[in-house]
Amino acid sequence: MTRILTLLTAALLATSAHAQSAATVRLGYFPNLTHAPALVGLERGTFQKALGNVKLDARSFVSGTTLMEAFAAGQLDLAYVGPGPAINAATRGMPLQMVAGASEAGAVLVARRDSPIKTYKDLAGKRVAVPSLGNTQDISLRHLLGEQGLKAQTDGGNVNVTPIPPADVPAAFAANRVDAALVPEPWGAALEAQGHRLIGSEKTVWRGGQYPTTLLIVNTKFAQANPTLVTAFLKAHADAVAFINKKPAAAQTAINNQLARLTGQKLDPRVLQRAFTRTRFTTGLDLNALNEYAALNVEAGYARNVPDLKAFLSPSLLKK
Amino acid sequence: MTITSPLDTAPTVRRPSRWGRLLWQLGGLTLLLALWWLVTDVLKLYPPYVFPGPREVWTEISYGLWGSGPQDGKLLAAIGNSLRRVLLGYGLAVLLGGVIGLLMGAWRPLRDTLGAYLTGIQSVPSIAFVPFAILFFGLNERAVLFVVILEGFIPVALAVSGALMNVPPALRIAGRTLGARGLGLTTGVLLPSAVPSILTGLRTAWSFAWRALVGGELLVSASASLGAQLEVGRNTANMALVIATILIIGTIGGLFDAGLRALEGRVRRDYGLEVQQ
Numbered sequence: 036m037t038r039i040l041t042l043l044t045a046a047l048l049a050t051s052a053h054a055q056s057a058a059t060v061r062l063g064y065f066p067n068l069t070h071a072p073a074l075v076g077l078e079r080g081t082f083q084k085a086l087g088n089v090k091l092d093a094r095s096f097v098s099g100t101t102l103m104e105a106f107a108a109g110q111l112d113l114a115y116v117g118p119g120p121a122i123n124a125a126t127r128g129m130p131l132q133m134v135a136g137a138s139e140a141g142a143v144l145v146a147r148r149d150s151p152i153k154t155y156k157d158l159a160g161k162r163v164a165v166p167s168l169g170n171t172q173d174i175s176l177r178h179l180l181g182e183q184g185l186k187a188q189t190d191g192g193n194v195n196v197t198p199i200p201p202a203d204v205p206a207a208f209a210a211n212r213v214d215a216a217l218v219p220e221p222w223g224a225a226l227e228a229q230g231h232r233l234i235g236s237e238k239t240v241w242r243g244g245q246y247p248t249t250l251l252i253v254n255t256k257f258a259q260a261n262p263t264l265v266t267a268f269l270k271a272h273a274d275a276v277a278f279i280n281k282k283p284a285a286a287q288t289a290i291n292n293q294l295a296r297l298t299g300q301k302l303d304p305r306v307l308q309r310a311f312t313r314t315r316f317t318t319g320l321d322l323n324a325l326n327e328y329a330a331l332n333v334e335a336g337y338a339r340n341v342p343d344l345k346a347f348l349s350p351s352l353l354k355k
Numbered sequence: 356m357t358i359t360s361p362l363d364t365a366p367t368v369r370r371p372s373r374w375g376r377l378l379w380q381l382g383g384l385t386l387l388l389a390l391w392w393l394v395t396d397v398l399k400l401y402p403p404y405v406f407p408g409p410r411e412v413w414t415e416i417s418y419g420l421w422g423s424g425p426q427d428g429k430l431l432a433a434i435g436n437s438l439r440r441v442l443l444g445y446g447l448a449v450l451l452g453g454v455i456g457l458l459m460g461a462w463r464p465l466r467d468t469l470g471a472y473l474t475g476i477q478s479v480p481s482i483a484f485v486p487f488a489i490l491f492f493g494l495n496e497r498a499v500l501f502v503v504i505l506e507g508f509i510p511v512a513l514a515v516s517g518a519l520m521n522v523p524p525a526l527r528i529a530g531r532t533l534g535a536r537g538l539g540l541t542t543g544v545l546l547p548s549a550v551p552s553i554l555t556g557l558r559t560a561w562s563f564a565w566r567a568l569v570g571g572e573l574l575v576s577a578s579a580s581l582g583a584q585l586e587v588g589r590n591t592a593n594m595a596l597v598i599a600t601i602l603i604i605g606t607i608g609g610l611f612d613a614g615l616r617a618l619e620g621r622v623r624r625d626y627g628l629e630v631q632q
Contacts, residue, residue: 099590100589100590103592104589107404107405107592108405120590120592123590123591123592123593124404124592126592127403127404127592127593127594128402128403128404129402129404129592130402162494167590168576168583168586168587168590169587169590169591170590188578188579189429189578189579189583190426191432195494195495195578197494197576198576198586198590199494207494210490210493211493212489212493212494213494333426334426335426336426336429337587337591337593338591339418339424339426
């Protein structure tokens, strides 16, 4: 109830916030490799440079759920988020536009080192962690289970799908609380470095690795009120993606610096490098993949219908 | 001259009949629904993803309870699971609380020590025990049951020991005079006379257990449950599902409470503590 009240108050406050051109741009993102364009843009200062006098207020979130709550409450103008939360939010009629892609693939299934799991089939009767229920990895795990003739406990099957933030998975593995985890990078590579086993690569998880993992979304009202700001930010985003692809080594250093700032810990460069090879960075938005994703979302029971995603897609903003 | 009995002069309070009360309650509910509909659908004060209207919430309830699609009926499954859990947890809590309450009632040092600690634990919200329960039992049903039992047994124990303390001394003396001693005195004389107070404790324990259940399920949301439904609603930006689940949680909690309240009233009348209206 408090949450609803907070949302209500925040929504009321937000309605008056964008009457004139914004003085700050509020950006949401996660401390994950799949959000690398955000990390690189922040570390290199390209976002702030592109916005000029307008202040950039970047906030990191642990899951798409909390990020989308902030977005719904009108506390974010732009956000890097997975297609799962973005599609769900669009389905509920939140005013958002998907303006660019950020990363593809980069999600892997890791089994605890002393668990007997070798293939996807062995997940029967086991406990599998996902970052949060209804998030991008949860939806693809449910699809993956379906392909193996398995089902989550919530759907009457015997696989216990449990929401655990990726940063807490190493501790959950150590305490034997879960047997496997479907996580975005760099958490997969970090778990591997601790001796846990990769049983599903980014390619076998879904669509041969041709799936979006992170998108850039913008609040529709904000985009209408501040078209130049959005265009400027999108240019900086495209710059960041180009930099990552052209200078991967420098990008990895920048990413690691940002991750260290956010999590208080630096990743082993080899871990980051391995995670890097499993992730692709692009500004492209694949409508077909997104539509398939929306269908999986319905299949997982998180929505009853597939929204017309075309209405929420504005990749044209990127080309301006 | 007629003799007036004090009963005749006492002001008579006319309570509405059972049907009258039901009518008032239905009227209030309709008004509330109308107000809700006015705020969301007519005035559109909030966007539907923040505060959905009654129709959207009703859709969630109907799909969740008797929908026939492959993914429908989830609320029904959640209710089944949550009820099974709370009944098991509540049953165990009543058993445990009853035994501890009896021991505390029978032995003063236990009452002075454990009784005081239990009052302290009772003031800790159940959700505070969840992290501990997860570490101890894992992310599973046992962790949830632990929290439910912990919350449920304390009011029972305190009610039982308190009720035993408050048995009128005359009854105790009468029991002794008639030859009841020790356990016989407790089970034959003290416990029966303490039933009304114990029932009040059982009712408190129910509401504590129900709240603890939903709180625990919210944090340990691996299998189908009302708590997991709240979490799914939150994670998929489905406020209608969140409100639908809240309404169901409130309805079930309220219905059980009303049932226990009716039982309590009946017992109190049977014991002559309340006059039949």
